[in-house]
Amino acid sequence: VPYTVYISTEDCQPGTNYGTPVCTAPRNPGIVDPTISSTWLTTDQVGYFTIPAGGSRVINYTVNVPINASPGGHYGAIFFNNPDGAVTGNTVQMNRRIGMLYLLTVPGDIIIDTNL
Secondary structure (H helix, E strand, O other): OOOEEEEEEEEEEEOOOOEEEEEEEEOOOOOOOOOOOOEEEEEOOOEEEEOOOOOOOOOOOEEEOOOOOEEEEEEEEEEEHHHHHOEEEEOOOOOOEEEEEEEEEEOOOOOOOOOO
16 A cells, blocks of 8 residues: 655654654754754755655655854754654644654864763
8 A cells, every 4th residue: 555654854862761762853844053953964865755655755864064053962863754654643743754863973172061
């Protein structure tokens, strides 16, 4: 059967549960932020698309790091989920999604504040 997919990008931080990432969507989608790597990614497919039964789809992406990007590592993910496949119970909703994690390293001097 055809399969509907929604594509999105999110920034991630290492979680406390054995490094499981905690990812969040950008607060201002569409606005490039020098500290949020998910705003540096663009894909040739935006939002929803459908893969035909038995088919496949190649998604191309581009990373444009802004000149004023914060130096250091930037961790995030490109997610693919099926909103039509959500299952809702009395108080819980489950949504299937799969992600491709990335780590971008921006060169430059990193200042560590040891007074924290």
